[in-house]
Amino acid sequence: MINNLSHTIFITSFLIVFSIVSFGQGKPNVVLIISDDAGYADFGFQGSTMMKTPHLDKLAEQGMIFRQAYVTAAVCGPSRAGLLTGRYQQRFGYEENNVPGYMSKSCLPDKEMGLPLDQVTMGDYMKSLGYKTGYFGKWHMGNADKYHPTKRGFDTFYGFRGGARSYFAFNEENPNHRQEDYLERGFGGFREADKYLTYALADETASFIEKHKNEPFFVVLAFNAVHTPMQAREKDLEAFPELTGKRKYLAAMTLSMDRGCGVVLDKLAELGLEDNTIVIFTNDNGGPTDTNTAINDPLSGTKANHLEGGIRVPFLMRWPGVVPEKSTYDFPISTLDLLPTFFVAAGGSLNALKEIDGVDLLPYISGKNVRRPHQTLFWKKENRGVIREGDWKLLRFPDRPAELYNIAQDIAEVNNLAMKHPDKVKEMYKKLFEWELTLQRPLWQLQRKYEGKAMKRMDAYRK
Template identity: 45%
Template sequence: MKRLILIALLFCISKVSITYAQETIGKPNVIVIVSDDAGYADFGCYGGKEIPTPNIDALAKSGTLFTDAYVSASVCAPSRAGILTGMYQQRFGFEHNVSKLPVAPYTQEDVGMDIDIKTIGNQMQHNGYHTIALGKWHMGDDARYFPLQRGFDEFYGFVGGHRDFFGYKGQAPSPTQALYDNDKIVPESEVTYLTDMLTDRAVSFVKANAQQPFFMYLAYNAVHTPMNAKQELLDKFSHITNPERRAYAAMMASLDEGVGALVDALKKQNIYDNTLIVFINDNGAATNNSADNGKLRGLKGSKWEGGTRVAYIMQYPNYIPAGKKYHKMVSGLDIMPTAVGAANGQLIAGQITDGKNLLPYINGKIKKAPHSDLFWRRGIAAAVRSGKWKLIRSGDTNPVLLFNLEKDISETKNLANSHQGKVKKLLRKLEAWEKTIEQPRWLSPYGDHNQVMKHRMEMIGREMETQYP
C-alpha cells in the first residue's frame, strides 16, 4: 500500500512538473536589453578589437546576429518609442526627443508617448506576463507617462534622458534625473554605480519571478554621457591614452559585465533555455562619447548608416539558430511583435503594428525579407532604404542623396544623378509613407539647420559632425 501511495504521489508531482514545463515553454520569459549611444564597431561580435565584450558576444554565439539592423530613429526617445510600441513613432507625433517646444494645439503636457498607444509592457501583460522596466525611460516627464502607468508592474530607473552614474550630492538636479524604485525616489546617498544597480535589480527580479512568465525591459543608460566610469575599470584600460575613450571603454565593460550577470542568473534559476533575450543599441555612436561606428558613415542624429544601423542580437535556445548571421533588413520595430509571437500570444486589437515577428524569418520558415522598405524622418531630414538602395532627402538646399549599400556601405558615392529613375521611385515611396504619419507634436531645440548641415557630402568625421548635434 505504501509503495502504491508513493508511486501515485510521484506520478502527481511528475504530472504537475510536466504541466508547468509545458506552460513555461508556451510562455517563455522575454528580456529586452537596450544599450545607449554605443558605437557599431565597439562590440566584439561586430568586429570590435579594442574593448572586450565577451558576454554580449556570447549572445551572438548562442543566437542570431543581424547585420542589417536598424532603429526607427537616430536619437534616443523616438527610437525607444518605436521599440516599445512596434510602430513608427511618427504615427503618434513622437518625431523628436522630448522637449519644451510643443506644437499647437498640443501643450507641454502632451510631450510624451501618447497614452492611447499600447506599449510592449501592455502587450505582455495582456498575455499573462509580469513586467518590469529598468533604467532609462525618456517617454515623457508628466505623471501619466510614468512606466507604472504604461504597462509595467514594476519600475526601477529614471524618467529623463540622462543622469549621472554615481550619486549626486544631496538631491538629483531635477525629478527626471531621480532614481525611482517603483513610485519612491531612492536617496542619492544609496546610489553607488548605476549600471551595476540596474543589473542587481534585474538579477533579483529574475530570482523573484523564476516560477512565472516575465517580461523585462532593461534599458541601460550606458554608454550615454556623462562619461562616468569605475576607477578599477579605468585602470584596466589605462593603455588607452584618450581619457574620454578610456572612460567609454570602462563603461562598456560595466555594461558587458551586467549582461553576463543577468545570463548567469537565468542559468542558476534553470530558466535560461526558456528565455528569449534581445539585445539592441538605441542609435548610432554619439558625437560626444568617443564611440566608434567603424566603416559606417555618420553619427547619432543623422540619417547616415552610422545614425540608424545598430547592433542587434536575438537568442532563444532551440528556437533561434545559434551562431547565425541574418543579412536581411530588420528593425527595432520588430521587437514587440516578436516578443508576443514567442509567447504564443495575441496583440491587443485596434493598434497598427509596423514591426514583424522575426522568429519565422530567422528560422527560415519565411524566406522573404521581413521588410522591403524602412523609413526615417526627423524634421527636415528623411530617408528610405529599399533593398540595397538608400535615399536621403534633407531640404531644398541639399541635393538628394542615393547610395547602393551593397557596394558602398560607407555612403561615399552619391548616385542620384546617374540613377534618376530610382530617385523618383524612392521619393514617391517616402512621400507615400509620410502621408500615413502625423506632423510632430513638438519640435527639437536644434531646429532644421543642423539636419541640413549633417547631410552634406562634405560633412565627414566626428570633428565636423560635433558642430551639429
C-alpha cells in the first residue's frame, strides 16, 4: 500500500518523528480542510477531467490518497459532530441535522439543538497540549451562544454558525434575517466580508497561520463550498465555457475552493512550515446529485442515503517525512480517526481520550500495523442502519428487506447478495442491533416530509 519508499527507511523515519513528538519537541502543526457536499469523483486526484483542482492534485502527489475513507453520517451536521469528537454521534443523540424549523413538536426547540456541552472536541484536546486553535467557516454545531466555537475549544473563530449561507455579502440587494447566517469574527462580532466567501475564509486562515507561525497551531478550515446556493464569481464561470447550468456553477465553485486551499498551502510553504505540518483534506458527506449535480462515480448513492456515494469521501493526508509521497491507503478508515491521530502526533496519549471510537492512523499508514484500522464500522439514522464488517456491508431499511454487498467485489452496490447469504445477513443484523443498544435516543428528529427526501433519492438508484 505504501509506494516509492522502502519499508525499512519509512519505519525509521516514522520512529524518529514519533520520538521527537514524544519528548515534546517539534510538535507538528495541523491543518484540517473540509469541503461541503463535494462529489466523490469531482476532483482531479479522483479522476475528474472536467474539474480543475491543481492545488489539491499537487497535495495528493505530495502525500497519501485514502481510497476507502468514510464519514459517520450522510448529512453534514451529524457527520461533523462525529469528526469533532472522535465518537459516533449517535452515542450522544446527535443523529439528525440541527436545522431550525424542521423539527417535530415532540423534540427540542431550535435553540437547544447542538453538540451537547458534555462532549469534548478536537479543539479542546489540542488546546490541552498547548496548541493555538482556530476554526474558519461553517460551524453547524448549534446556533445558540452556548454552542459557539470559542466555547468549544477554539481560540479564534471566523465563519457562520448555521449550515449554509450566501457566498456574497448580505446587504440591501441580498437581504438576510437569520443571525446564524451572518459572518462572525470571534464571539458576537458580526460583519460581512467584502469578498467572495470562499476566499474570505481562506485568507483569514492564512492570517491565523502567519500570526501563530512560531507556536504549534491547529486549524479547521470548513468551507461552505460547494454546498448550495449555487453561486460563483463570473471570472470562475468563464473558466468552463463547455459547461452549462448547475454543473457549470459547481465547477466554478470547486475551482474557487481549490484556489482557497492554495492560499493556505502557499502560506505554509512561504513560512517554511510545510515539513512540520499535517495537512488533511476531506469532505463532510457524499455529493448531492440533485441539488448541485455532483458526481460520485463509481459509487452508487448520494448525500442523505447510506450507499457508498452518501458516506465515502475523498481524503488526502500530507506530512513530509512521515506520510510517503504519491502513496495510497486501501483499507477503510473513518473521520472518527482524525482526533486520535492528531492528538497522538501532537504528543498526547490515547489513554487521555474519553470513550472515542476512532483510532490513531499513524501505525497503519506507516506499515507498522498491517491490519485494518477498523474491522467494523456502523451508520444509523432513525430506522435505517448500516454495518460494514470487513468487505461485507449490510443495509437495513424500515420498509424493505435488508441488502447485502461485498464492497471489494462490487463497489457500485448493484449485486444484492442477501438471498444468497442469509446466515451472513442474520449475523450482521444482530451485530448492528447490539451496537444500537449502546446508543442514546436521538435528541431531535426531522419531520417525515424531509426525511422522505433521502428515501426517494435511494429509490431512484434502485430503478
